[in-house]
Amino acid sequence: MAIARNTLVFEDCKKSCKDPYTFSEFKDKTILITGGTGFMGRWIAEMINYINDITQSNIHLILLARDIEKFQVEMPHLANKPYLSLVRQDIRNLHDLPKNINYIIHAAGTPDNRIHVSQPLLTLETFYKGTQSLLNAASRLPELKKIIHISSHQVYGENDSDLNIEETFLGKVNTSNIYGESKRISETLCFAYKNQFKLPIIIIRPFAFVGPYHDLEKPWAINNFIRDAILGGPIKILGNGLTIRSYLYGSDMAQWLLKTLLIGQIGEAYNLGSKEPTSLNDLAKKIQLLVNPSIEIINKSSKSIYKNISNLVPNTKKITDSLSLEEAHTLEESIKRTTVWNQLKTNNEN
Amino acid sequence: MIKHILISDPTLRDGNHAVAHQLTANQIAIYATAADEAGVPIVEVGHGNGLGASSMQVGLALEDDVTMLETARKHLSKSKLGIHVIPGFATIKRDLIRALDIGVDVVRVASHCTEADITQRHLGFVRERGKEAYGVLMMSHMAPASVLVEEAQKMELYGAEGIIIMDSAGAYLPSDVEEKITALVNGLKVPVGFHAHNNLGMAVANSITAIQSGAKILDGTARGFGAGAGNTQLEVLIAVLERMGYFTGIDFYKMLDASDIAEREIMPVIPVIKSESIVSGLAGVFSGFSKHVTRISKEYQVDQRDVYRELGNRKVVGGQEDIIIEVVMDLVRKKK
Structure with missing residues (x-):
């Protein structure tokens, strides 16, 4: 009999977080996640659910988002938990927050680049005005211990080298890149609030992720490859198949974020992602092998030869060494789990 | 290769x-x-x-x-x-x-x-x-x-x-x-x-x-x-x-x-480059307009070439076929 989606996710959390008692400091504390119903918010909620279940820590979670109904429908196993609250709020218009909040993960704003190109002004406003609204409100919280600001690897600019990107890297910046520039100004805001209001802020720069709760229609190669494979192929590589990326699994991401919230150094910036590089060609072959070996892989590209190979892989030494973290899921396991989860019926139907 | x-x-x-x-x-x-x-x-x-x-x-x-x-x-x-x-x-x-x-x-x-x-x-x-x-x-x-x-x-x-x-x-x-x-x-x-x-x-x-x-x-x-x-x-x-x-x-x-x-x-007439098509191309008018322009220009006895020129000036695009009659009526008024 097939397992339920939420059972699969619970097992993933268990694998990523071997010692849930590590988080005993969060006992009876309240964590706010802005953009709380997205990929990150859902995985953190799953991880908190796992920790609460095992340790009876009663960690309170407030998920703040514009669309909470979708979460209620799609995540009934979490939405009704007594320690979870859903707050409908556009981050741009946020003024006051519940006074009992101790920790904040600011993940509002979509990384979906279709939205960035279609609605650049909304994108800019959400990241700039939304971050400022949040930080103003946070500055009035009496019990606040730490804020994680979710930035992006795009603040680094383009990486022409074949080296993994360190936190001190500065590549070619393109001022017309709305998302990258929005994230850069948001980071600048964070540093200003840290200096002027002494807000305890940590910057996280995410790279690419894979796992349940990632909509396979999002315009990222791994999502589309898995979707193509589930649909029976062919897997379509659009553009340069030599492009290098890496993928961190959702439950590992959640574990790393919570550990950063627990013991990360205020004022520091950390990369969040997998250090294991893979080309899109190799990724497609892996997915073909793991999901459906009989399907075809086709490449559609504007050019036969590329001058540069895009390489977006983080150097994760800083976060893994200083916070004692490791990747619990290999890429192969991540692909398998993601595929199985997407093939399972929704929780409601199990 | x-x-x-x-x-x-x-x-x-x-x-x-x-x-x-x-x-x-x-x-x-x-x-x-x-x-x-x-x-x-x-x-x-x-x-x-x-x-x-x-x-x-x-x-x-x-x-x-x-x-x-x-x-x-x-x-x-x-x-x-x-x-x-x-x-x-x-x-x-x-x-x-x-x-x-x-x-x-x-x-x-x-x-x-x-x-x-x-x-x-x-x-x-x-x-x-x-x-x-x-x-x-x-x-x-x-x-x-x-x-x-x-x-x-x-x-x-x-x-x-x-x-x-x-x-x-x-x-x-x-x-x-x-x-x-x-x-x-x-x-x-x-x-x-x-x-x-x-x-x-x-x-x-x-x-x-x-x-x-x-x-x-x-x-x-x-x-x-x-x-x-x-x-x-x-x-x-x-x-x-x-x-x-x-x-x-x-x-x-x-x-x-x-x-x-x-x-x-399937072809009643093989496509040729008619005089008005040349003007249409020069004026940058959507080719799909040609049947409409020909019909309406003939009906109101205006020069198709003038219609294409004006449609080009107005930067009309596909889906704005209703502008053709407007242009033709303007030309009719000017003729009077």
Whole structure:
């Protein structure tokens, strides 16, 4: 009999977080996640659910988002938990927050680049005005211990080298890149609030992720490859198949974020992602092998030869060494789990 | 290395413009069979303005979309069945789902060259259904290369597996094609394509310039059957491509046969570059307007060439067919 989606996710959390008692400091504390119903918010909620279940820590979670109904429908196993609250709020218009909040993960704003190109002004406003609204409100919280600001690897600019990107890297910046520039100004805001209001802020720069709760229609190669494979192929590589990326699994991401919230150094910036590089060609072959070996892989590209190979892989030494973290899921396991989860019926139907 | 060019044949779609959207199911069956036999990779079928476009505004088709697509599907085995989709004319729920259920393989989602935003949902939906999705920028002569690249990049993000620019007015010279295709090839990850019209007699030359500039997809129709002065004449294009060492997968002799069949069975008149088509091309007016302009100009006894000039001045685009009568009435008033 097939397992339920939420059972699969619970097992993933268990694998990523071997010692849930590590988080005993969060006992009876309240964590706010802005953009709380997205990929990150859902995985953190799953991880908190796992920790609460095992340790009876009663960690309170407030998920703040514009669309909470979708979460209620799609995540009934979490939405009704007594320690979870859903707050409908556009981050741009946020003024006051519940006074009992101790920790904040600011993940509002979509990384979906279709939205960035279609609605650049909304994108800019959400990241700039939304971050400022949040930080103003946070500055009035009496019990606040730490804020994680979710930035992006795009603040680094383009990486022409074949080296993994360190936190001190500065590549070619393109001022017309709305998302990258929005994230850069948001980071600048964070540093200003840290200096002027002494807000305890940590910057996280995410790279690419894979796992349940990632909509396979999002315009990222791994999502589309898995979707193509589930649909029976062919897997379509659009553009340069030599492009290098890496993928961190959702439950590992959640574990790393919570550990950063627990013991990360205020004022520091950390990369969040997998250090294991893979080309899109190799990724497609892996997915073909793991999901459906009989399907075809086709490449559609504007050019036969590329001058540069895009390489977006983080150097994760800083976060893994200083916070004692490791990747619990290999890429192969991540692909398998993601595929199985997407093939399972929704929780409601199990 | 043999260079492969993907050919898409809109004889049964753009050609529908040439007959005021009056292609019959039998004609569709005849040409689809011939094109399939020739190994044409993609055969595009439908109303001239695409799926769901049959209307008083742009012209009522003789056959409905279902009849046209089911007929073509029945007669295509090797060739893929393609459709042209302009969001607004075609909705996902009413038109696209049904078309995919009939068995459409390739969906080319089109917008005016500066309005790619409207294609997001349609492109996304086609990819979700596991079908081939391409983005098409129409009337591309109206935007500079930099804008075309920005709009094409949007379509790429929305899921397009290739971007085709249309010279919908037949206004390009080879230098224009070189500039725009080069910019697109450099700015995009996915393959670039070109769809020509022959108002200035440049359709084949422009198509060849496109592939020499890096395009990998070309459109062409039998005898150039299409709106206005017609499209790139496919059998000529195949001959030239073969001579230049490109591979299309199309059997040349069978393509010649298909063109002869098309001329005999579906064309009341073979497209030629009429005087007004030249003016239309120079003025940059959508080729799909030609039937309307001819009819209304004749009715009100105004010079078609003046109508095209004024439509060009007003930068009118496909879907604004109602402006034609407005322009004609202005000319009538001026004459008085």
